[in-house]
Structure formats: structure tokens, C-alpha cells
Amino acid sequence: MSRRKFLAASMAGSAAATLSLTSGAFGAALLEGYPDGMGVLVDMTRCIGCRSCEAACNKEQQLPAPEMAFDDPAAFDYSYHAGQKRRTTEAAYTVVNRYEIQGEEQPVYRKIQCNHCNEPACLTSCFVNAYTKTKEGAVMFNDKVCVGCRTCMVACPFNIPAYSYSSAFNPVVKKCVFCHETRLKNGLPPACVEICPQEALTFGNRRDLIKIAHQRINDNPGRYVDHLYGEKELGGTSWMYLSSVPFEQLAFDTTLGREPIISNVKGFLGAVPMVLAIWPALFTGFHLLATKNKHGEGHQADHPIQEDDKQ
Structure with a gap:
């Protein structure tokens, strides 16, 4: 030749x-979620920053020990990059950050993990189909087919997927899996939800959680911002949030709109x-x-x- x-x-x-x-x-760009999928309602007015959810996740997913103990308040002052709050990593599928809000007597705590979108940008951007959306609502990742291109990290509007840089032979993406294999598919709540001592996390059918959230807003005028974050953002997410302060003050992106992010990228x-x-x-x-x-x-x-x- x-x-x-x-x-x-x-x-x-x-x-x-x-x-x-x-x-x-892009063959499955519009998944439309699952009407009967499960979800979690995060009421940030109830969170006290105990980080019990971090410890429970660490144990359930058999992750490495944290750099700082889960009961060490100094973790809230730690950052991977100057001026930035903690984010999820290959060794921490969920983290809790503290926000000092002007005019508020107490700090506000925000739990961060994969939001398990109804129409995940990570899934529709992955050209080797390493992601799947289960009927229970979890967005799962298959490291056996991942080629390490990190396209999902670019596509995710919530900056969640973390790359396993520590392994030169198996560098794959890591993120919250909604405790799918050990709990969710058996109808059980994620470990972080089960352990929360303040009931800041409520597990259930996503449609029911939306009703509960709006009921709390209506029954407690002045306590909550009149918005359920995650109900409609980018087509909706399985994890949704209630807050007492404007979401942008807690580093939520309030410019996302309702259309799935994949349509724009x-x-x-x-x-x-x-x-x-x-x-x-x-x-x-x-x-x-x-x-x-x-x-x-x-x-x-x-x-x-x-x-x-x-x-």
C-alpha cells in the first residue's frame, strides 16, 4: 500500500x-427524567453544619479518610484554591460549605453533591455512553468504558464530576451515585439523608417533594425565599433546595434557566x-x-x- x-x-x-x-x-439529548423518580429536598434553614452527611457518605462509599476530621470546624475555612469554597472530589462525593451572610445572625450551610439532573448534561455529552439515568432518578457512571476525556466535567453546569488524578493507570471520573446500588434501588434513602439529625434532608418521590417544599414556603411567610431551586432549573434536578437567603449569596447559579444545558453546548x-x-x-x-x-x-x-x- x-x-x-x-x-x-x-x-x-x-x-x-x-x-x-x-x-x-446526542441521541438521547432529551430524557425528560422519570416522573416517578426519587429525590431529596434540602432545607438549608435546618442545616447546622454538623457534616454528619459527609461522614455517612464516606463510610457508605468506602472513600479515603478526609484530610480534616468530620467534626473539625476548620474544614469550613479550608479551600482548594484561594477564594473558593470546598468542592466535591474523588475522595469526597459530598461537602458542606458555610456562608456568612450579612444581616443574618447565624451562618447558612449548603450541602453540595451531584444533583442527578432529569436531563443530565454529563450523560448527553459523553460520546462513549459512560453515563446512565436510572428509573429511580440516579445518574450513574461506568468507569469501565470511560476514556478520561473529561467532557462531562466541561458540560456539568454545577461543577460536580471530579477527576481521579491520583491514579495513572485508572484515571476516571468520580461523583455522588445517590447510593443507588446499596440503597436507592431497594427503596432506601441515601446514607447522608438517613443520618441527618436535623431532618434537613427529606427523601421521597420527586413530585411529592415539590409539593412539600411549596407547602413549607406558603406556611412560613418570611422564612423562605419563594423559590425551589432545582424544580425547573435546566429541566429539573433530583436534589432540590429551600433557602432563607437569596440563592446567589450561597454560590448557586441563578442564571441557568429552564432549558437543559445540553441545548446550549x-x-x-x-x-x-x-x-x-x-x-x-x-x-x-x-x-x-x-x-x-x-x-x-x-x-x-x-x-x-x-x-x-x-x-
Whole structure:
């Protein structure tokens, strides 16, 4: 086979792979969630920042011991980057952050974990189908097929998926799994919900939780902001929040709108599988051209591959 034909075949194969990957990535862009899916209502007016939920998650998912003990209040002052609050990592699927709000006598605590979106951007952006949405509401991740492209990290509007940089041989994405395998699929609440001493976390059918949340807002005028975060944001999420202060003061993104995020990033994410497919072919072409020039064959248009080229 000639170099030119070999290169053409490589590019053609990559183009075909690109079309296949791109179509597969967005084939299920509109999942519409599951009407009978479960969820959790987080009432931040009840949270006292005890971090029991962090400890329960750590034990349930058999995660490494934290850098700071779960009863160490100094953890609230710790940040991975200057000026930023703690975020979820490969070793912590949920974290609680403290916010000092001007005019409020007590700090407000916010629990952060995967929100298990009804129409997950991580799922629809993954071109190897490493994500699935279960009927119970959990967004699950299969590390056996993950290729480490981290497209899901770019797509997630809540900045949740964390990358396992600690492993050079198995660098995969880590995040909250809603305790699906050990609890959720058996009708049991997640470990973090079960342990909460203040009943700040309420587990149940998502539709019922929405009713409970609005009932609390109506029955307690002045206690809550008149909004249930996660009810409609980006098509809705399984984890929803009630707050006594404006959500933007607790680092919630209040500009997301109701349309699933995937509708706004399809063009960008579509280029990711294309790059991954074409890049090897481009390097192959560069290598062949360099070899061709090295052997002084640049003047020949279609020269057969020599034995020394095959070695």
C-alpha cells in the first residue's frame, strides 16, 4: 500500500468514527427524567453544619479518610484554591460549605453533591455512553468504558464530576451515585439523608417533594425565599433546595434557566469526539510525511512503502 493511500484510508476511517461518535453522543439529548423518580429536598434553614452527611457518605462509599476530621470546624475555612469554597472530589462525593451572610445572625450551610439532573448534561455529552439515568432518578457512571476525556466535567453546569488524578493507570471520573446500588434501588434513602439529625434532608418521590417544599414556603411567610431551586432549573434536578437567603449569596447559579444545558453546548461538545477521532490520523500523517522526507522521496507522488519503513 502506498503512503498516500494509507493516509487517505486513515482519515476516512477517522471521519466515519467521528460521525458515529457524534450521533451516539446526542441521541438521547432529551430524557425528560422519570416522573416517578426519587429525590431529596434540602432545607438549608435546618442545616447546622454538623457534616454528619459527609461522614455517612464516606463510610457508605468506602472513600479515603478526609484530610480534616468530620467534626473539625476548620474544614469550613479550608479551600482548594484561594477564594473558593470546598468542592466535591474523588475522595469526597459530598461537602458542606458555610456562608456568612450579612444581616443574618447565624451562618447558612449548603450541602453540595451531584444533583442527578432529569436531563443530565454529563450523560448527553459523553460520546462513549459512560453515563446512565436510572428509573429511580440516579445518574450513574461506568468507569469501565470511560476514556478520561473529561467532557462531562466541561458540560456539568454545577461543577460536580471530579477527576481521579491520583491514579495513572485508572484515571476516571468520580461523583455522588445517590447510593443507588446499596440503597436507592431497594427503596432506601441515601446514607447522608438517613443520618441527618436535623431532618434537613427529606427523601421521597420527586413530585411529592415539590409539593412539600411549596407547602413549607406558603406556611412560613418570611422564612423562605419563594423559590425551589432545582424544580425547573435546566429541566429539573433530583436534589432540590429551600433557602432563607437569596440563592446567589450561597454560590448557586441563578442564571441557568429552564432549558437543559445540553441545548446550549451541543456545538462545542460535538467537536470533542471529532478531535479525538481525527487527532490520531493527523499524527499518522505527520509521521508518514516526515519519514517520506527523511528517505528523500519527496519528489515521488505515490511511492510504495519500503521494508525499512515497516520496521
